[in-house]
Amino acid sequence: MEAVRPSAVTPSKSKWARTLSKVLQRHATAAGVVPDDDGVHKVKPKGTEEWNDSKTTKRLSQKFDRLHHEELETKVALEALIAKIFATVSAVKAGYAQLQHAQSPYDAEGIQGADQLIVSDLKKLSELKQCFLKKQYDFSPEQAMALGEIQELKSLSTTFKIMGKKLESQTRLKESEIIFLKEKLDESNKQNRLLEKRLNQSGQLFVLDNLHLSTLNPTHFITVLRQTMKSIRGFIRLMIDEMKLADWDINAAASSIQSGVMYWKEDDKCFAFESFICREMFKAFHLPYFSLFGRSVPQGKKHPQVFFDRFMELKSMKVKEYLEIKPKSTFAKFCRNKYLQVVHPKMESSFFGNLNTRDMVSSYQLPDTTFFTLFAEMARRVWLLHCLAFAFQPEASIFQITKGCRFSEVYMESVADEAFLSADIGPESEPRVAFTVIPGFRVGKTVIQCQVYLSQSKSR
Secondary structure: OOOOOHHHHOOOHHHHHHHHHHHHHHHHHHHOEEEOOOOOEEEOOHHHHHHHHHHHHHHHHHHHHHHHHHHHHHHHHHHHHHHHHHHHHHHHHHHHHHHHHHHOOOOHHHHHHHHHHHHHHHHHHHHHHHHHHOOOOOOOHHHHHHHHHHHHHHHHHHHHHHHHHHHHHHHHHHHHHHHHHHHHHHHHHHHHHHHHHHHHHHHOOHHHOOOOHHHOOHHHHHHHHHHHHHHHHHHHHHHHHHHHHOOOOHHHHHHHHOOOOOOOOHHHHHHHHHHHHHHHHOOOOOOHHHHOOOOOOOHHHHOHHHHHHHHHHHHOOOHHHHHHHOOOOHHHHHHHHHHHHHOOHHHHHHHHOOOHHHHHHHOOOOOOOHHHHHHHHHHHHHHHHHHHHHHOOOOOEEEOOOOOOOOOOOOEEEOOHHHHOOOOOOOOOOOEEEEEEEOEEEEOOEEEOEEEEEEOOOOO
16 A cells, blocks of 8 residues: 655645735735735835826827827818819810811811810829829928919919900901901892882883873783782781781681681691771772762762872872872872771780871871882872773672672682692592682683682581
8 A cells, every 4th residue: 555645645835835926916906015026015006007008198189199190280281182183074074175176177287286285184184193093292382282273263264265266257257257247238228229119110100101091901901900009019018017026826726717717737827817907998899989989979970080080190100209299189088997907906005106197197187108109109009000990891890708608710819829839639628719819800701810718617
């Protein structure tokens, strides 16, 4: 039997010593006692610990200040980079403005130079992009920002200069257009004077100077009728222009004259106004002197020679001269009555803002206006045609077509060719007469066709 060793039962001295040392060290640390290498425990003063804490705080504060400073520098450098980007973009815009200016008028060298500047500035933008991605900022941001602002201002100045040149060129172009339009206006005025002169000549009907009652034939009547219709259309154009200037609703005005009409073209509505003027001016045409004297016209005044003499007298004079010489003549009464019938007071007031012309016409005075002058000339032509009609034996007669009648080539002429060109027209849907534009006449055995507007009514 083996003997038990004392070390197996009783712990060794060294083990107990280590355990006791650990316990003492914990208590010493809690109490501020620090053992040294020789096992001697020393007490650590409380002031030393506070000094270490202060030193750590200072070190942390310095580190924070350094990080804040670096962040501020990065922010300023980034702002400088952005300033460079804006300056470069402004340079690109200036380059494009220069390129556009060089294209009109074409400048090859200017286009090439502007193109090179644009390419160079685009490369700078690419380089700035790489600097941003790689965080390669400028170490002198204040100077970079100042240079960027200067460059941007230069680019803006260049852009404004180019815009100024462009505006100057546009101004020169407008001035040349004004000169061209002035020349056209002068040319138009010359043509108007020539037309006015020709109108006066045609108004005096020189072609009928050697006319005699015994040689009258339908050709003479047709000649006077054509001149009459020219005068009527001239007055209608002036009337429509005045309506437009007075902000009239042209469509509503045309519909009030001829309602329920489907026009082939928008411009065809002028025929409604022509029909109105012809209807009013030719009313009572079949009665001697337009029934100004009623039914009791002396037999001597009905003789063809009397009408022929009146025709020859008036045709060789201007309308104003005749009205000034004979302000109370039969023609003057006719002109007065027709003006008061055709020109409604509301129309005259909207055109001229007053009724002065109407008041003067009512008192047999001559208004010095273009509107009345053209009206008086139109009235003169109608009166001449009337006198010539009653100079024939038997007298020429007038007729018009009733709405809804079928078209007849013998008695009618269509003012709108589209009526016969429509693909929708069939035997049962052929266009009918919508209204009479210009009345027809019978001179002996000759029939002068009535001009009509053919249309399909809205009710169909």
